[in-house]
Amino acid sequence: MPHTLREFKILLVDDREENLLALEEMLADDNRTFLKANSGNEALKYTLKHNNIGLIMLDVQMPGMDGFEVARILKTNPKTKNISIIFVTAINKEEHYILKGFDEGAVDYLQKPLDVNVTKAKVKVFQRLYYYQQELKSTANELERINKQLEKFTSIVAHDLKSPLTGIIGALSLLEMDDDEMLSADERHEYISHTKEAAMYLSNMINSLLDYSRKSMEQQVIEEVDVQELVEQVVHSMFLPAHINVRYSQQLPTLFTKKVKLQQIFQNLISNAFKYNDKPEGYIEIGYLEKEDYYEFYVKDNGMGIPADDQEAIFKFYRTSVNNSFADSSTGLGLSILKILVEEQGGNIWVDSTLGEGSTFYFQWRK
Secondary structure: OOOOOOOEEEEEEOOOHHHHHHHHHHHOOOOEEEEEEOOHHHHHHHHHHOOOEEEEEEEOOOOOOOHHHHHHHHHHOOOOOOOEEEEEEOOOOOHHHHHHHHHOOOOEEEEOOOOHHHHHHHHHHHHHHHHHHHHHHHHHHHHHHHHHHHHHHHHHHHHHOHHHHHHHHHHHHHHHHOOOOOOOHHHHHHHHHHHHHHHHHHHHHHHHHHHHHHOOOOOOOOEEEEHHHHHHHHHHOOOOOOOEEEEEOOOOOEEEEOHHHHHHHHHHHHHHHHHOOOOOOEEEEEEEEEOOOEEEEEEEEOOOOOOHHHOOHHHOOOOOOOOOHHHOHHHHHHHHHHHHHHHHOOOOEEEEEEOOOEEEEEEEEEO
């Protein structure tokens, strides 16, 4: 794996300036930079000041603080304990001296006078190890990010499955309670048909969510999505009550995007629009404005509305301070997840609302 373009920083520590210059000349390479310290104290200052030192070439015999003591201090500091250290020494080659170096934290030992080829080869090995460590650290950070994303995704799944499932349970309950056969045969057939359709929709949604969860954001399929058809399917699966009228300001567009995410946005916004509608005759209006790089979709309702002071808080992971239905924790969680999904696409989500009159939720979606 080539690493020629990546910097490798080496700290050279020796109390004699000529030794430092000789080491730097010996190890010079296009992607290497050098720091030079003339004492143990200076070496410690450099390691605390610089975050990306890959290797320390540390002389053992120095006045004041020797190399063993410097290594001991470095290994007790969480910030510096993982820096590789090669001891460079002219002292006795006896085994107990070498073992002492390893006990203090050295990873290798070079004897003066230095063999040029051996020294270059060892430094090259530690340079490769440093790059691999950095890649592992980067991978660990990426895994942590993905795990956090999956935790949020779990919340999305629980929230998004409620609406069609609630509709199915409601329809089955009506059929179960209809002992006196108050429902006509056509009505019973309609409830059964809607229940089957909602169950199928729920099954397809679960399959899509499972597929989504197995893939990283980069791997998720971008496909042609008829937004009008998608939204109509979402509305149909919700068993909206008769007093809620859904209308479209115009035919919604077709675009290439990640379908599951867009479906989750609309499902949450439409679900909230009827769930928190307190009017005898309610409506939900869905439309969009076309911008240069994105569509600005909106879901408008004539429901209870949201207080002005509360309109930013509903997109955060905590209950709002105002005592209204939008303080419900599941709603807050759903909207905060929507904010994450929209921002992942490079867009924004916001609400324009008047208490008692209704709300319009806007979100941007890249073309």
